[in-house]
Amino acid sequence: MSNEKRIGVFVCECGSNIAGSLDCEAVREYAEGLPDVVCSVVNKYTCAEPGQQEIKKYIKEYNLNRVVVASCSPRMHEPTFRNCVAEAGLNPYLMDMANIREHCSWAHLNNWDGATEKAKDIVKVSVARTRYLRPQEETELSVIKEVLVVGGGVAGIQASLDLADAGYQVNLIEKEASIGGLMAALDKTYPTMDCSI
C-alpha cells in the first residue's frame, strides 16, 4: 500500500434529522477542501443500503483508503460502517465517524449557521484523525457456552427456561431460599385473572 492517503467523506442528511438543522451541502463542500480528501458526498441516509452501496462504489472508484462518515453517534452505527468498508476491502479501523447528529444537529436545532460551522469543524477533526489511522486486526475469542442468570423471579425463570430449552447450560442464582420472586406472592395476575404460580 502506498503512503498516499485518499480519504472519502460521506455526509449524511439523516432525512431531516441532520439536514433540517444544518447545511449538509456546505459541510460537503468544506470537506472537499480538507487535506487528503479526494471525494465528498451527501447521502440522504448513509446507513441505509443505498448509502452503504455508495460508500463501496466510491471506495472502488476513487481508490479510497480512508473513510469518514459524518452522521450519527459511533455508539449507534460504527459497526454498520465498519462492516460496510470491510466489505469493500478496507480495514474497518480506517473508518472514522464524525458525530454531527447527537452532538450537533440535535443539540442546536435553531442555530443553522452555528450548527453548520460546528459540523464543518467536527468533520475537519475527524479527517485529521483519519489521516493517522492504522489498520488493526481484531482478535477472536471463544465464548463459553454456559449462562448465568441472576435472579429467580418471573424474568429470571423465563430466561433460564428459554436458554436451557435451547440446549445451553444455565446457572440460575437466587438470593432467597426459593425461586418465584415477587410474582409468587401475588394471588392472581391481570389481565387474564389467572394464578401467579
Added chain:
Amino acid sequence: MMDVGRHSKINLLTYSEIENIGGYIGNFQVTVRKKARYVDEKECNACAECEKVCPVVAADEFQEGFSLRKAIYMPFPQAVPSVYILDDKDCLGHNPIACGKCAEVCEKNCIDFDMKDEIITLNVGAIITATGMDVYDPTEMNEYGYTQYENVVTSMEFERLISAGGPTEGHFIRPTDRETPKRIAFIQCVGSRSNSPIGNPYCSNICCMNTIKDSLLLMDHYPGIEITVFYIDIRAFGKGFEDLYQRSKQAGVRYIRGLPGEIFENSKTKNLSMLVEDTVANTVTDFEFDMVVLSVGVIPRRDSDTIQRLLTLSTTTDGFFMESHPKLKPVDAPTGGVFLAGCAESPKDVKDSVTQASAAAARAQILLNAGKISVQAITSQVLTDLCTGCQVCVKVCPFHAITGGDAKLKIPVEIVEAACQGCGTCAAECNFDALLMRHFEDKQIISQIDAITSENPSEKVVVFACNWCSYGGADLAGLSRMQYPTSQRVIKTMCSGRVDSKFVLHAFEKGAPILLVSGCHYADCHYIDANRWTVKRVDKLWDKLERLGIRPERLQLEWISAAEGQKWANTMKDLEKMRAQVTQEEIEYTMKVLKEDREKSEARKKKKAEMKESVKEIPIDVIA
C-alpha cells in the same frame, strides 16, 4: 417454577449470592456464595416433621408478616426447590441442652447445624441480570397512616389477604376485627408520580392494572362490596387492559379522580375517613371506609448495587438499570455479554417481564450460538526500544495486564493482550512514550487537538469524553434534543484515563481557552478504577498550571454518566460561560508560557540523553 427445578440443563443455586465477577464478554468468571441453609437439599423430602417440633416462631415473610412460621420452615408451599431451610438467626442452635429437636426427628438426617457456606466458581459466556424490584414502603407518607392504622394495608399485603394460600385462606378480612370489610378504598400512585422528596417521580407502571384486578377479585368474592378507587390517571394502555377497566366499572367499582390529603382513623370503630376533592365532578366529599389499600409503587432493588458494580452497569435517574439503547437495544446492557430482563430495567408486569426475558435469552443466544466473538483491536502495545522498564504502567494498569520490566537491567515490560481492556491509562502515564494505545495513539489525538485549534481556537471548548459514560451522556443530550451552545468540540477516548497530560498542555499551548476532561462517575468506571488516575493527573496539572500563572479553572473535570444528558447540556452551558470570560491576553500568555516550559523540558531531556550517550562512549577501563 417447577420446570426450573427439574430441568436437566438448569443448575439452580438458591439462597446464593454473587461475590465476584471477573472477565469479559464470552468469558466471565463468577464466584458465588451458596449460603448454608442447614438442611441437605438433596435429601430433604419436605416431610415437615422438623417444623412440627420446632419450638421457635417468627413472622412469616412470605405472608407479609400476617402469620407465623417456625425457625425451620418451607418458604411457601410451592417453593422450588421443595426443601426446608433453617433460619440461623431464629434457631436456638444445636446445643443439645438448648434444642436440636428438628435433627432428632429428621429420619433422613438432613439437618446439619455445622453446614458451612459454599464458594462456587462458574465460567459463563453471558450473563442475564434479572434482579427484579422492591416494593415501595409507604411508612414515610405520614398522611396515609400506614403502620399507625392497622386497617391501612399495602397492595402487596392485599395479595396475601385475598389469596387462597394466604394467612386467611382467601377470606378477606380487615386486621382490627377480622371482619370482612364492606367499604374499601384503593389509593393509587402511592410512592409514584410524586413531585415531593417523598416517593418517586416515575410512574410504576403496574399499580393501576393491579388495583383494577384487585377490585374485580373482591367483587367476585363478595358481591355487593363497595369499592372506591382514588386516582390521578388510570393508565390502562396494554392489550386487554381497557376491557378489564371497563369490566371493573360495570361491576360497580367507583373511580374518583383525586387523592385524599390525609387519612383519619376513628379510634372506636377503627374506620378510616378522608376528605377528597373529585376533580372531575368538582366536588369535595368526606368519605368513610372500613379498610384502605395503598396501591404502592415499585422501586429498584435495594441491594442491586453489588451486581451493578461488578458488571459496571449504569442506572437511569430513577435507579433502574440502563439499557444499551432505549429503543434499539432495550435488553442489552452497555457491558458486552450482559443482558437485562424484567424489573431490574424498569417497572413492568408479568407479561412484559416474560417478553423481555425471552428477548434477553434470544440476544444471549446470538452470542452463544456464534461460539466466538471478535474483540475490538484496542489494546496497548509496548515500543520496546523506548521502554526503560520503570514499571509505572505496571502499577497503574487496572487489569494487571502489564508484567515484567526492570529499570536496572533495561528490560521492557510486556502486555498480556487478552487481559488488556484498552483504557489507555498506561499510555497516558508513561513518561517515555513507550506505550502505543492502538486506535487512540498520541498522534491521532494530537491531530484532533490541532484541527480544533487551527482556526479561532478562542471560540471553542475542547472536551475529552470517555466512550462509555460521558460520550453517551452527550449522545443522550442530543437524543433528548437538549439545547446548548455550539462551542464544544469532543474528542472521544475509551476512558478518561487515556487523557495524557501532554494532550491538555498541547491544547492550551495551541490556544484553547477552556478544556474539559469528562468520564464515568467514580464507582462506574468501565475500567475498574482507571479514572482514579485521571483525577491524580488532573490534580497535578492544576498544580502545574497554577505554578505557571495559568488559572487552573480553565481545566475542568466532570463526571457525566451516559444517563446524564441534562448534566452534559448544563455543563456545556457552564463551559461556554467560562470560555467567554477567558481573555485573548490570557490565552496568549498561556501559549507563551507553555511553549517556554515545553522547550525547557525538551532541552533538559535532550541533554540527559546526550550525557547518557557520552557515558556509554567512555571505555570501561578509564572509569576503573
